[in-house]
Amino acid sequence: MALPALSTAVEYVEAPLLYKGKVRELYDLGEHMLIVVTDRISAFDYVLDPPVPSKGTVLNKLSAYWFGLTEHLIENHVVHTDVEKLGSVVKDKELLDGRIMVVRKAERIDIECVVRGYITGGGWRQYQTTGEVNGISLPKGMRKNEAFSEPIFTPAAKNDVGHDEDISMDQMKEIVGAELALELKEKSLMLYRFARDYCAERGIILADCKFEFGLIDGKVILIDEIFTPDSSRFWDKANYALDIEIDSMDKEPVRTYLASSDWDKNSKPEPLPESVVEETTKRYTDIYNRITTT
Numbered sequence: 001m002a003l004p005a006l007s008t009a010v011e012y013v014e015a016p017l018l019y020k021g022k023v024r025e026l027y028d029l030g031e032h033m034l035i036v037v038t039d040r041i042s043a044f045d046y047v048l049d050p051p052v053p054s055k056g057t058v059l060n061k062l063s064a065y066w067f068g069l070t071e072h073l074i075e076n077h078v079v080h081t082d083v084e085k086l087g088s089v090v091k092d093k094e095l096l097d098g099r100i101m102v103v104r105k106a107e108r109i110d111i112e113c114v115v116r117g118y119i120t121g122g123g124w125r126q127y128q129t130t131g132e133v134n135g136i137s138l139p140k141g142m143r144k145n146e147a148f149s150e151p152i153f154t155p156a157a158k159n160d161v162g163h164d165e166d167i168s169m170d171q172m173k174e175i176v177g178a179e180l181a182l183e184l185k186e187k188s189l190m191l192y193r194f195a196r197d198y199c200a201e202r203g204i205i206l207a208d209c210k211f212e213f214g215l216i217d218g219k220v221i222l223i224d225e226i227f228t229p230d231s232s233r234f235w236d237k238a239n240y241a242l243d244i245e246i247d248s249m250d251k252e253p254v255r256t257y258l259a260s261s262d263w264d265k266n267s268k269p270e271p272l273p274e275s276v277v278e279e280t281t282k283r284y285t286d287i288y289n290r291i292t293t294t
Contacts, residue, residue: 207233
């Protein structure tokens with residue numbers, strides 16, 4: 001029998017809740033933190049109903065997989081992902097199995113480190129207006145979804161409420177200092193190139209992605225999530241084309257449904273149809289299997 005979708009873990013965790021995001025919940029374990037990834041799904045800044053079964057498990061397991069693959073490139077915050085090690089902290093181990101990650105506590109660097117390999121999404125919209133992306137001048141005449149000759153680093157200043165703010169590299173240096181800004185850029189581009197090549201071997205295009213970093217004893221480490229459908233834009237290579245809206249391998253069914261509905265975007269939308277929820281679960285499961293199957 002399939003386990004129910006998880007909308008919150010508060011009633012199943014015997015530890016203080018530190019933070020509740022749109023998808024993740026952080027609990028205080030003393031020396032470490034516990035991250036529980038729920039099945040909540042958001043779009044257009046709203047958390048939607050109902051939660052999407054298996055979404056949280058996919059996000060957590062995929063992050064754990066990538067953290068393992070990239071630990072030779074950069075240290076990360078993972079301690080373990082074994083729910084059995086949590087003992088009485090967790091009331092329902094079967095429900096939370098696959099959803100938890102115990103991590104080291106780090107000082108979060110309040111920059112979202114975005115790398116773009118292709119000009120699409122928000123980058124495309126910037127380019128159409130200014131000919132630039134985050135202050136980076138680009139060649140004239142680029143086409144939507146065109147690959148850059150080299151990936152570009154386009155940071156954003158993190159906001160816990162509302163949208164993150166796109167900033168230039170110079171602005172980033174003012175916020176975190178020139179040395180740290182350059183280190184984050186270098187590490188972000190290195191990680192992107194590694195995952196881009198890994199995905200390409202599996203018929204997947206990694207169009208863009210974002211990272212979060214933290215500091216432990218002054219050392220930069222990778223935190224949060226990495227190369228998931230919520231933090232990256234994956235395209236099936238078979239669907240790639242210029243000048244169109246490519247169907248990305250994530251919560252695109254939700255976005256498409258909302259965009260075609262009569263929702264006014266000024267209030268929380270009505271619950272998603274069962275067919276949209278089922279298709280979204282399938283998307284998340286498919287990308288997980290394609291990436292992790294060797």
